[in-house]
Amino acid sequence: MPPRPRVLGGGMTSRVVQYRRFGGPEVLEVTEREDPVPGAGQVRLAVRAAAVNPLDWKLRLGAMAKGDAPPEPRVPGFDVAGVVEAVGEGVTAFAVGDEVAGRSTGGAYAEKALADARALVAKPTAVSWETAASLPVxxxxxxxxxxxxxxxxxxxxxxxxxxxxxxxxxxxxxxxxxxxxxxxxxxxxxxxxxxxxxxxxxxxxxxxxxxxxxxxxxxxxxxxxxxxxxxxxxxxxxxxxxxxxxxxxxxxxxxxxxxxxxxxSSGGDPDEEARALTDALARVADGRYRTTAVVTYALDEAGRAQEDNQHGRVSGKLVLVP
Ligand SMILES: NC(=O)c1ccc[n+]([C@@H]2O[C@H](COP(=O)([O-])OP(=O)(O)OC[C@H]3O[C@@H](n4cnc5c(N)ncnc54)[C@H](OP(=O)(O)O)[C@@H]3O)[C@@H](O)[C@H]2O)c1
The missing domain is CATH 3.40.50.720 (NAD(P)-binding Rossmann-like Domain)
Known part of the structure; x- marks a missing residue:
């Protein structure tokens, strides 16, 4: 892959998948943006893996929205595993370099993603990035x-x-x-x-x-x-x-x-979710849980990954690896 520009307006940039209108997989575009800056209580992750969930393509289709476009370009994806590379104000649970998994805020189909610290837990080293990303939701x-x-x-x-x-x-x-x-x-x-x-x-x-x-x-x-x-x-x-x-x-x-x-039932309490994910990761790490097979895709294959999930073409968890 040819080298990409790393500077847009002074900050570092990275690749992200987004859509500006609702529709089929063709509305997904890979673009370069300035790395997001973590707000209070947030961290920025260098994403190692981001899983595809049915909610991702349901939202992209506009199934739960009015009009034909989201108010701002939207980055799909909730499930994320990655390395903490910047921490926002008030974050004490994690430090730069920590390996974590959980739910992103503002989209996980990206090289860099934000997450609320309370929506993340430590990733055991025995669990691969792809499997860790497949677990949160x-x-x-x-x-x-x-x-x-x-x-x-x-x-x-x-x-x-x-x-x-x-x-x-x-x-x-x-x-x-x-x-x-x-x-x-x-x-x-x-x-x-x-x-x-x-x-x-x-x-x-x-x-x-x-x-x-x-x-x-x-x-x-x-x-x-x-x-x-x-x-x-x-x-x-x-x-x-x-x-x-x-x-x-x-x-x-x-x-x-x-x-x-x-x-x-939808949605959950963040503290209970963190407890559940910690327990699930521990059970995966020591073999008490069998995991689903993981099939990986590149960021620019996000549309195909969502289609494969929607139509049940591929068994197991579909995971984007930026
Ligand atoms: N409300 C919430 O909080 C929440 C959270 C997570 C997910 N969800 C929703 O829950 C659904 C499942 O999510 P997921 O991630 O588990 O999806 P998934 O991994 O894509 O699995 C879908 C499963 O549905 C099975 N299936 C297909 N046709 C079926 C039929 N006629 N009867 C019964 N089962 C059938 C498939 O079985 P085979 O492969 O064996 O055919 C497949 O294992 C999605 O609609 C998702 O949006 C809701």
């Missing part, structure tokens, strides 16, 4: 929704949970955490991922029509609670299996949640 979501389902810390032997989308980013950690807490787990996945789900400690069933009967066949004791992570129309079946909308949570089917009276 999916693991903190998994921990939060298990708490909401009454499967928080403690022994849940005797409780049966169904995870719809058990082979997905959130699903694999929800399954493993619930199993570690003693629950019996039935996980739905496509035909190609049945053995992957079994390896996580769950009983796999194929998703789609007839789900209620297939789950009952492998869980004759009954289903206590259910988690819907795929947004593909299984919510009604999960209510039928548990007997009540109160025993089901969805993170992906907002219209279905409104129709059926199921809780739609």
């Amino acid at each position: 999916v693991t903190t979501t998994a921990y939060r929704v298990l708490d909401l389902l009454g499967l928080g810390e403690g022994d849940h032997t005797g409780t049966t949970l169904v995870v719809d989308g058990a082979s997905g980013g959130v699903g694999v950690y929800a399954v493993q955490l619930a199993v570690a807490r003693g629950a019996t787990v039935v996980g739905t996945a496509g035909p190609a991922h049945q053995e992957d789900v079994r390896a996580l400690g769950a009983t796999p069933v194929v998703y789609g029509d007839g789900l209620v009967d297939r789950v009952r066949a492998v869980a004759p004791q009954g289903v206590d609670v259910a988690l819907e992570t795929a947004g593909k129309g299984a919510l009604r079946d999960l209510v039928e299996l548990t007997g009540s909308p109160d025993k089901v949570i969805t993170i992906a089917d907002y219209p279905g949640s409104q129709e059926l009276g199921v809780v739609f």
Whole structure:
């Protein structure tokens, strides 16, 4: 790659992926910008890896916005792992040179990204950059929704949970955490991922029509609670299996949640998320968690990575490596 100019207006510059209007992957552009300056409570990271999540392309499509453009150019990406290279006022938890993972503020698809210090945790050296970047959104979501389902810390032997989308980013950690807490787990996945789900400690069933009967066949004791992570129309079946909308949570089917009276969970408490991510990284580092395969892309392949995620073309976690 030819050398790039490093000075625009006096500061150092670096590459970033951004979009100025909503739309397909073609709205993503790679551009050079001055390195962002961390505000109070923030750090700037030299990004080593940034993961792709479905929310990234949903936001790019403008699904949750009015109009045809964001108010300012927007940089996609929440999940980030990198090295602290500048600290803002009041930051005491991290120093320059620390290796961290967590959620960025203002976009992670970049060579340099900002993050609130409280949204970051230390990255164990045993965990690769790519894997560390793949964990924040999916693991903190998994921990939060298990708490909401009454499967928080403690022994849940005797409780049966169904995870719809058990082979997905959130699903694999929800399954493993619930199993570690003693629950019996039935996980739905496509035909190609049945053995992957079994390896996580769950009983796999194929998703789609007839789900209620297939789950009952492998869980004759009954289903206590259910988690819907795929947004593909299984919510009604999960209510039928548990007997009540109160025993089901969805993170992906907002219209279905409104129709059926199921809780739609989004967002979380930053301190709880930091605790969850720290625990997840420790379990990955010592082998208690199996991780999803990681597929890497360059920054200028961000559009292809988002398309691959949206259309389920590539299994595992998709990670940009700047
Ligand atoms: N509300 C929140 O806080 C929150 C947080 C994180 C994610 N999310 C949302 O949760 C969803 C999942 O995210 P993710 O990162 O886990 O996605 P992902 O890694 O792309 O996984 C999606 C999973 O859905 C499965 N799937 C495909 N068709 C299905 C069907 N008909 N029935 C059941 N499962 C099906 C796929 O299984 P196969 O590959 O085996 O076919 C795949 O494992 C996204 O919509 C995302 O936006 C919400």
